[in-house]
Structure formats: C-alpha cells, structure tokens
Amino acid sequence: xxxxxxxxxxxxxxxxxxxxxxxxxxxxxxxxxxxxxxxxxxxxxxxxxxxxxxxxxxxxxxxxxxxxxxxxxxxxxxxxxxxxxxxxxxxxxxxxxxxxxxxxxxxxxxxxxxxxxxxxxxxxxxxxxxxxxxxxxxxxxxxxxxxxxxxxxxxxxxxxxxxxxxxxxxxxxxxxxxxxxxxxxxxxxxxxxxxxxxxxxxxxxxxxxxxxxxxxxxxxxxxxxxxxxxxxxxxxxxxxxxxxxxxxxxxxxxxxxxxxxxxxxxxxxxxxxxxxxxxxxxxxxxxxxxxxxxxxxxxxxxxxxxxxxxxxxxxxxxxxxxxxxxxxxxxxx
Ligand SMILES: Nc1ncnc2c1ncn2[C@@H]1O[C@H](COP(=O)(O)OP(=O)(O)O)[C@@H](O)[C@H]1O
Ligand SMILES: [Mg+2]
Numbered sequence: 001x002x003x004x005x006x007x008x009x010x011x012x013x014x015x016x017x018x019x020x021x022x023x024x025x026x027x028x029x030x031x032x033x034x035x036x037x038x039x040x041x042x043x044x045x046x047x048x049x050x051x052x053x054x055x056x057x058x059x060x061x062x063x064x065x066x067x068x069x070x071x072x073x074x075x076x077x078x079x080x081x082x083x084x085x086x087x088x089x090x091x092x093x094x095x096x097x098x099x100x101x102x103x104x105x106x107x108x109x110x111x112x113x114x115x116x117x118x119x120x121x122x123x124x125x126x127x128x129x130x131x132x133x134x135x136x137x138x139x140x141x142x143x144x145x146x147x148x149x150x151x152x153x154x155x156x157x158x159x160x161x162x163x164x165x166x167x168x169x170x171x172x173x174x175x176x177x178x179x180x181x182x183x184x185x186x187x188x189x190x191x192x193x194x195x196x197x198x199x200x201x202x203x204x205x206x207x208x209x210x211x212x213x214x215x216x217x218x219x220x221x222x223x224x225x226x227x228x229x230x231x232x233x234x235x236x237x238x239x240x241x242x243x244x245x246x247x248x249x250x251x252x253x254x255x256x257x258x259x260x261x262x263x264x265x266x267x268x269x270x271x272x273x274x275x276x277x278x279x280x281x282x283x284x285x286x287x288x289x290x291x292x293x294x295x296x297x298x299x300x301x302x303x304x305x306x307x308x309x310x311x312x313x314x315x316x317x318x319x320x321x322x323x324x325x326x327x328x329x330x331x332x333x
Contacts, residue, residue: 009066024228037215040225109145234309244311
C-alpha cells in the first residue's frame with residue numbers, strides 16, 4: 001500500500017470571477033522512501049494540491065471531491081483536531097517562498113524552536129538542543145541559532161526552512177519550489193541536501209517545481225500537471241527519455257539540463273487557460289501544435305504507454321488506429 005494515495009482530488013477556490021478549478025481530478029501516489037516530482041508551469045495547481053494534502057487551504061479554497069489517504073486514513077474529511085496530529089508530525093511542508101518570510105526580528109533558533117515547543121510539548125532547553133541538532137543536520141553550525149535571518153544567505157535560509165520542516169520528525173516532506181530563486185550552484189547544493197536527508201532519514205518526498213530539470217537527479221517518479229490535471233506520469237527516466245505528451249516535451253525543451261551552461265527561461269508559446277472556465281476537451285489543445293478537432297471536444301484519459309508510465313493524449317490512440325504517422329506529423333511517442 002502506498003504511504004500517500006491521492007485519488008480524484010478536486011480543489012476549487014471561490015472568487016468574484018467564479019469558481020477557480022485549481023486542482024481538477026488529480027491522482028498520484030507516494031511510496032515509502034520514494035520521491036515524487038510534481039511539475040508544471042506556474043498556475044497549474046501544484047501548490048493547491050500540496051496545501052490540500054496539508055489541509056492548509058486559504059479560506060476561499062475547499063476540497064470538493066476525491067480522497068487523500070495517508071496510511072489508509074482519508075485526510076479530506078478528517079476533523080481539524082485529528083489533522084493537527086498528522087500535520088508537521090507525519091506530513092510537513094516547506095512552503096513556497098517561505099525562506100523570504102522568516103521573521104526578521106527573531107533569532108533563527110527561536111523560530112525553529114517554535115513548532116518543536118508547540119507540537120512536541122518539550123521544555124525550552126530540550127528544544128534548544130533539538131534546534132542545534134537540526135541545524136547540524138542541514139549543514140549549519142549550531143551556534144548560528146543565535147543569528148538573525150538577514151545574517152544568512154538565500155541558500156542558508158532555505159536550509160533553515162528545511163530544518164523547520166524536519167522539526168517534528170515527519171515521514172513525508174513536501175518541498176514546494178525549494179530551489180526557485182536560488183542561483184544554479186546553490187540549487188544543486190539544496191537538492192543534494194534534500195536527497196541526502198531523504199536517504200538518511202528514510203523520508204518520502206514530494207518535490208514541486210515548475211522547472212523539470214531539478215527533478216532529474218532528485219526524484220524517482222514524476223507527474224506533469226497542466227491546468228489542474230495530470231497529463232503524464234511515470235518513472236523519472238521514462239518521462240524524460242520517452243516523454244509522450246506534447247506538453248511534457250515542451251516543458252523539457254523549456255528547461256535544459258541543470259548542469260548546462262545555457263539555462264534558457266521557460267517559454268512555451270501560448271498561455272495557461274483560465275481555470276474558471278477551462279477549455280473543453282483536452283485542456284492543452286489551444287496550445288498544442290498537433291491538435292485535431294477531437295481534441296477540442298473530448299478530454300483524453302490517462303492511458304498506459306509503458307511500464308508505470310501514463311499519458312493523456314489522443315495521439316496514442318490515433319497511432320494505434322493507424323490514422324497518425326509519427327514520422328510525418330511528429331508528436332508521441
Ligand atoms: N486563494 C486563492 N484564491 C483564488 N484563486 C487561487 C488562490 N490560490 C491559487 N489560486 C489560483 O489557483 C490556480 C493554481 O494556483 P497554484 O496552486 O498556486 O499553482 P502553482 O503552484 O502550480 O503555480 C491559479 O489559477 C491561481 O491563480
Ligand atoms: Mg506554487
């Protein structure tokens with residue numbers, strides 16, 4: 001049984017413009033000790049999926065359908081007092097952008113100690129010892145607990161956020177864009193740290209990024225999201241080497257290798273559609289260079305295209321039916 005199993009998850013936001021279908025029927029699972037990458041352009045619903053798992057949605061967001069099973073227990077309907085026993089102690093998150101939101105007037109050690117004192121009910125001396133241990137775990141000298149956030153570089157502040165996420169010994173850590181906005185060399189160091197912690201502590205991890213290249217080294221499997229849905233999922237190698245969905249291919253092309261000299265910014269022609277009134281059929285069809293009329297009316301289901309590898313694109317069926325020649329028209333596989 002998977003440690004975490006998300007099925008048919010739908011999370012919507014109420015807004016003045018209407019209901020935003022941020023996560024619109026998403027399935028994925030995370031095994032013990034496994035690391036799953038969740039990728040897709042900004043605005044496709046990655047953070048919303050993460051906040052749904054944590055049950056920390058903004059006031060106007062709600063899970064409207066689906067299940068999130070952790071060790072078999074469905075978190076979607078769990079009362080808040082039970083969720084509190086799971087949040088941080090079983091599943092924790094490194095929030096997107098949080099390294100820039102540390103309290104500037106409080107010492108870093110005190111900020112890491114807060115969740116420990118709150119959730120583990122230990123005295124401040126024991127908490128301080130734990131803070132020192134956590135700092136060392138993430139590669140920071142324990143004496144630096146006395147320093148203020150501005151005395152740390154971006155990479156060091158992200159290490160502090162990782163220490164905070166580990167404070168209550170969780171089994172699953174969700175890292176939401178943990179290396180975005182760091183320079184490439186520091187990105188590599190933070191990814192190495194996450195990878196080492198995962199191995200040494202036996203953690204399971206969900207690594208969220210709009211940049212596919214950061215997943216190549218760090219993740220076992222990955223899921224590609226587009227406009228609130230998963231369009232392709234599978235083992236990291238399969239998705240990279242045998243990308244099937246036209247969107248995945250565009251995304252891979254937009255983010256060359258992390259080691260590469262020339263890291264071009266993402267540019268996939270066209271814009272992410274409105275999630276208030278998403279396009280009918282395949283949500284990617286307005287941007288897809290292979291789209292046929294069927295794509296405008298029928299939403300393709302995720303179908304198996306290889307061992308543990310799934311993709312939602314009509315081209316796969318057209319190829320089976322012989323109405324598509326990949327050599328002439330391009331596209332999958
Ligand atoms: N609190 C909110 N109220 C209304 N819409 C929201 C809210 N939070 C996120 N959204 C919308 O939900 C969609 C998905 O956002 P998000 O999950 O942050 O995407 P990602 O993390 O992939 O960039 C976007 O269209 C975004 O504008
Ligand atoms: Mg996000």
